[in-house]
Amino acid sequence: MTDMPISTAPARSLYAQDARTKKRNRAESRFRTYGMAAVATGIIALIVLLTSILGNGLSAFRQTYVSFPVELTAERLDPDGNRNPEEMAAVTTFGYLPILAESFAAHLEAEGIETEMGIREIAAMLSEEAPAQVRAMVLANPELVGTTIDAQILVGGRIDGYFKGRVTLDSAERDRNVTPEQLMLAQELADRGMMETRFNWEFITWPDASGSRPEAAGLGVAIIGSLYMMIVVLVLALPVGVAASIYLEEFAPKNRLTDLIEVNISNLAAVPSIVFGILGLAVFINFMNFNQSSPLVGGLVLTLMTLPTIIIATRASLRAVPPSIRQAALGLGASKMQSIFHHVLPLAMPGILTGTIIGLAQALGETAPLLLIGMVAFVREYPDFLSTHSNTFPLMGDGATALPVQVYSWTQRSDPAFVERASGAIIVLLVFLLMMNLIAIVLRRRFERRW
């Protein structure tokens, strides 16, 4: 084997790279760098996006409160003196304002804090929502009247902004809603531990508030509205989607109608969402006279939007069940329907659920169609979804709003504090989406089957 001489001294040695190869290798590493840069750009964009939202929004979960004793004078709050909540309701929030203002001023004096501001200016530091807050407390518990309670009172958005770095002494000079003196007083109160910025559950539970009181605006109504719509979507889209997929995948004859349906579904998946909004407006509201901003209409529109996603996912997981399972069932004398409902469908279920959750997540973040069906309206009432007025569509529900729409309406308000609220709302939205996707991933991992 080794009796042959080895040919040596090649014309072009492999060990030396010629100029052209060097050039080509440079082009190669350049190209590779472009690729890496593209991937990096994508990831950096994601990071910047999330940081920007978190940076702007995390502070929405903290809110500034001031604690002082509030003297609930009986002659003002309950002139008749019989502690009947219905009569006491006649005293509006305007009746509570002076009580708060006086208690606050008196407390400052008692603490020995000197200020040149008048009582109006001191009271202006509190949130406009504060009197309503105290009033609700009193009406819920009439026995409080005549006593002095230690209350934590919401302060105004500008003072709150001062502790979050949004408002400074300089900016206060140019702002007619706040004065530097107020900020300095707030600082002193904070130094004495009477004013504190704490975790803000109310952001998640309270309803929206008007444009002048961002500090009291919460997501309660929006979360309930979104939840209700998700239930509608789940209840309608899952069975309909699964039924349609079973028909198309297992029963449909190969004909033009089936082709038409298939093309239709893939096209519907790519129709701009706003077009579904127009459909909802024209059909459900203008033609059928459903309530504007009803979450039922929202749910219906989102159902139509989500269906293609669910159908596509369901069909893929039905297809993944090997034919041998069907044949085994048919071979035992089961009907086709039985083989599908008893054997194929249970095996495809994890895939179907994963697809459904992803569809729901899409629907949860959808905004544009909801704007068109009027869900952008200002809603302060927690909706009563089973309200059954005999003259409206049953189960229709009162008007509500939804998380992403709430974000949109907050961006349309002039007070910069709403930027913080909108970003905070997005954090809540993203947390929901994250949870849904995690469930989908867990489902897929746990039930993933290899045939």
Next chain:
Amino acid sequence: MLWILLTLLFLGTLGYVLGRQRALASAGGDRRVLHSLPNYYGLNVTLLTLVPALLVLGLWLIIQPIAVERSVAAQIPAGYMESVENPTLLMTEVRRLAGGIDDAIDRGFLSPEEAANLASDTDIRAQLAGAGVALGSDVSEEVLVAAQSFRALNATGSTMMLIVVFLLAFAGLAYAYARTHKDLRARNRVEYAVLAILMGASTLAILTTVGIVLSMLWDTRNFFQLYPWQDFFFGLEWRPSFEGDSDLGLIPLLWGTLYISFIALLVAVPIGLFAAIYMAEYASRRVRSVAKPLIEVLAGIPTIVYGLFALITVGPLLRDYFAQPLGLGDSSSSVMTAGIVMGIMLIPFVSSLSDDIINSVPQSLRDGSYGLGATQSETVKQVILPAALPGIVGAVLLAASRAIGETMIVVLGAGAAARLDLNPFEAMTTVTVKIVGQLTGDTDFSSPEALVAFALGLTLFVITLGLNIFALYIVRKYREQYE
């Protein structure tokens, strides 16, 4: 409402139990003699009880409000109809008043008799306000009459609906029960019904499309009766005014849409494509398993988030560091802002589609190229990309259709001023922004300013549909080539 459904459900369950028992009884208790399993006899009865009743219930619920509305509207004296400023809002008022009265009864502020005797010369608005029902304006005699007749018609309608629905349910139950016998081919009948339901579900997709097209066609037709179509399609001015005499030209909106989409694609296509190439050809398994999901997260983020990102971060950044220093304007919402952010949104869209397509190029082509001594980048540029080109073009077209139909990013990032301009740092507006703009708030659906939104929607639908069909066709052709 809930109790109607519950009662029907109860009847259905009852039917199931009865049907099952009767079938077993007819077989003398020997289940082997039955044609089908006992459950199927039960289900057969249930289906016949529920399906017709529910169908009628559903139809009734949809038709009744429309019918009532029509007949009430016809009762309002024509003279009064003309005297009010806005006839479309009149019906809303009637509905609101009727709802208010019902509310008041629900809450016990009015007895049904009192409600029936409400007179317009008393202050109804104040009375209802006492019951916690707020009305927008004072109530006129005509509106009150209409509202009362609205309530009466609805009440009669609902009673009749109950009667019809329950009659149907009982009839179905009785018929199916009578027919139940051991030789009845119950399984076949049940399966036939289920198949019909499955088939019905699958046609919903077509119904949706038909609904979309019809609803927009109808109002677009109304629009073109009020506004000449030439001026809409070729008009260079967009200046709606609610006193009438608006300029509603499509061109500036279309220009803004296309300009923003173009910039978005300029961002998304190179980044997405290079990212896909890197993932498919270069990245090690470890890198891919981290980077691919991260980039795909971008696709799962709702567009409102991108919108806010454009509004509070990208817009001000571009304005402060580019537009103002370069003297190109000082608007934070601009074509650039919306375009760049939309481009980021589209990156995963382009990259994951291209990734799939690049991966479906057969390995043998790569081997052939490497075997000839080509470097990886030469292989990608000269063999893989040309082979994958049709698929990639399809992906880009799909991305373009996304960009054109995208709403929230442009609503928050592009601005509202319709403008035919080349400066990318100027605020411009798009078709979708104007659809939102013209249809939110209190709109009068008989004015061209509101109806134009439907014409815009139809235009948008046609453009995106065309792009989608074309793109899906290309992608499908491409897939066939390598299957």
Next chain:
Amino acid sequence: MEGSNMNDMSQFDQGVAVDTIKMQSRGVNVFYGDTHAIKDVDVDIADKTVTAFIGPSGCGKSTFLRVLNRMNDTIDICRVTGKTTLEGEDIYDPKVDPVQLRAKVGMVFQKPNPFPKSIFDNVAYGPRIHGLSQNKSDLEDIVEKSLRRAALWDEVKDRLQAPGTGLSGGQQQRLCIARAVATSPEVLLMDEPCSALDPIATAQVEELIDELRTQYSVVIVTHSMQQAARVSQKTAFFHLGNLVEFDETDTIFTNPSDPRTESYITGRIG
């Protein structure tokens, strides 16, 4: 017919017995992850000779072929040890750029894999990336010469701009051979080049291989023992990753020294 053909070849073999060694492998091992695919293989590839690798499927013959031009580099989990030289230079030396190596050691694959380009561009692909032509007419010369060498010129000279994928299977494979020849390699590796072809196309390609031998050293992996007997002068028999026997083709087929070779040739294993 067959027999006389073989006799001719063996006479020819005598004439080139003193030829030089083009490539040499010593102690080559290949691992795919934990699988030991090639075990300690020594092979000498002679210049201007057709060397055939035969063996049952999964024996490692294709894997070993891919060692010779480092095609295994494109597979992440593949690891190669041992020494393989081309004209005395270690091709796995870190200084060696596989791109330059593959220009010298060309490859033709099992399935014809023309690029989705025109016939001309398919053949011109190698010369273009390696910069082998000064100008356009130079390139046209190379393409024509390569197509002639692959015995395809007469069939396609009128439609050089037609897509290469439109040719018949045998034509496609000859196009791939022309494509490989166009980079003027010194060694040509062929991985079962006829397995996807019909008998007529196979005969054409085999004839071509015999002609290529005058210029290149050819290594061919084949499933068919008849093919190995017809076209090769040297034959290596692989079994379960081992090189069982490597000798003159004549010897292997008439007088194998290893019982496993004999079993395979007589059809008892494989």
